Amino acid sequence: MRVRAAVLRRPGHELEIVDADLRDPGAGEVRVRVDACGICRSDLHVADTGESIQFPAVLGHEGAGVIEQAGPGSSLSVGDHVVLSWSPRCGTCPRCLEGAPNLCHQLTTSTDTGGLTLDGQALNSYMGLGCLVESVVLRQQRVVPMPADLPAAALCLIGCGVATGYGAAVRTASISVGERVAVFGCGAVGLSAIQGARLAGAAQVIAVDPDPVRRDLATKLGATATLDPEAPADVTAELLDRTAGGVDVAIEATGHPDVMARLLDAVHPGGRAVVVGLPAADATIEISPFHLLYEKTLTGSIYGSVDPHTEFPLMGELYRQGRLDLDSLQGAHHGLDQANDAFTELREHRSPRPIVRPNQH
Numbered sequence: 575m576r577v578r579a580a581v582l583r584r585p586g587h588e589l590e591i592v593d594a595d596l597r598d599p600g601a602g603e604v605r606v607r608v609d610a611c612g613i614c615r616s617d618l619h620v621a622d623t624g625e626s627i628q629f630p631a632v633l634g635h636e637g638a639g640v641i642e643q644a645g646p647g648s649s650l651s652v653g654d655h656v657v658l659s660w661s662p663r664c665g666t667c668p669r670c671l672e673g674a675p676n677l678c679h680q681l682t683t684s685t686d687t688g689g690l691t692l693d694g695q696a697l698n699s700y701m702g703l704g705c706l707v708e709s710v711v712l713r714q715q716r717v718v719p720m721p722a723d724l725p726a727a728a729l730c731l732i733g734c735g736v737a738t739g740y741g742a743a744v745r746t747a748s749i750s751v752g753e754r755v756a757v758f759g760c761g762a763v764g765l766s767a768i769q770g771a772r773l774a775g776a777a778q779v780i781a782v783d784p785d786p787v788r789r790d791l792a793t794k795l796g797a798t799a800t801l802d803p804e805a806p807a808d809v810t811a812e813l814l815d816r817t818a819g820g821v822d823v824a825i826e827a828t829g830h831p832d833v834m835a836r837l838l839d840a841v842h843p844g845g846r847a848v849v850v851g852l853p854a855a856d857a858t859i860e861i862s863p864f865h866l867l868y869e870k871t872l873t874g875s876i877y878g879s880v881d882p883h884t885e886f887p888l889m890g891e892l893y894r895q896g897r898l899d900l901d902s903l904q905g906a907h908h909g910l911d912q913a914n915d916a917f918t919e920l921r922e923h924r925s926p927r928p929i930v931r932p933n934q935h
């Protein structure tokens with residue numbers, strides 16, 4: 575069948591909206607109608623730099639939609655509402671067998687595509703999903719069934735930004751009741767980490783971001799205080815002062831190596847620091863080994879350390895209950911023809927998450 579897709583032919587160029595060919599789903603595959611796709615900062619990063627992607631490519635890896643066709647042997651049914659998962663979930667590598675599909679060995683080697691060709695040439699799919707398209711064909715391991723009564727524009731956010739931020743707080747850092755938390759960066763991921771910290775019962779959640787609009791949103795979503803990193807002379811000293819010697823957990827959601835390198839400064843001896851943001855491919859950081867001697871932990875978090883198949887439905891339920899706000903994260907909704915406007919909206923920090931609705935014209 576023919577579908578409309580937003581294709582990036584080379585880095586630094588505009589997306590082109592084209593008619594592409596989509597093959598039928600094979601064994602264990604499904605065809606998903608994409609109803610909503612959030613634009614994530616990593617889409618912007620690869621569009622600008624061309625890192626970790628082959629061209630021509632379909633970007634978009636934060637999608638929700640409905641199963642339109644199920645291939646032979648699929649356990650999913652036509653009409654099922656789903657969120658797309660960028661974990662390949664091969665099911666046979668040691669990490670998948672341990673129940674950690676976010677660390678699947680195929681994460682960086684998977685050659686899954688969305689089943690699309692343009693003028694006979696295969697289109698690559700960013701993160702194995704490439705969902706800036708009307709419909710996409712995926713292995714069913716990349717598709718997570720969700721309740722049918724929740725809106726796609728909210729659910730899609732769970733597929734990357736919300737899982738990443740919420741999971742970093744609740745799963746990677748395992749924040750517990752009464753802990754003191756700092757979150758650096760209040761984009762969609764940082765705002766989701768703030769919500770995760772609030773849900774986990776943190777006593778203090780201090781949000782650090784230079785943008786006053788983002789700081790206000792952080793307060794709305796659960797931050798107990800906010801800091802402008804450009805206003806106090808020393809934001810670390812301010813954090814130490816407000817938390818009696820350092821936070822229990824510091825979460826970085828900026829992608830800036832200088833913020834990552836200073837993360838442990840804000841953490842008390844024995845505390846934890848979690849790096850979540852996507853840095854440039856050649857980025858490095860330097861830290862003092864004394865932080866480690868003082869039993870501070872520095873770790874990263876990929877996909878919020880969650881198993882999409884168990885935690886995406888849980889996040890949907892928290893949204894239904896009004897405990898996880900997925901509405902305040904949404905910016906403007908754009909048709910596929912306006913996909914470039916959605917990238918501009920994110921680039922100019924006009925909202926945490928512009929949404930593309932590929933099937934709304």
Ligand SMILES: [Zn+2]
Pocket residue numbers: 614615616617635636734735
């Ligand atoms: Zn993402």
Ligand SMILES: [Zn+2]
Pocket residue numbers: 662663664665666667668669670671675677678679680
């Ligand atoms: Zn695996």
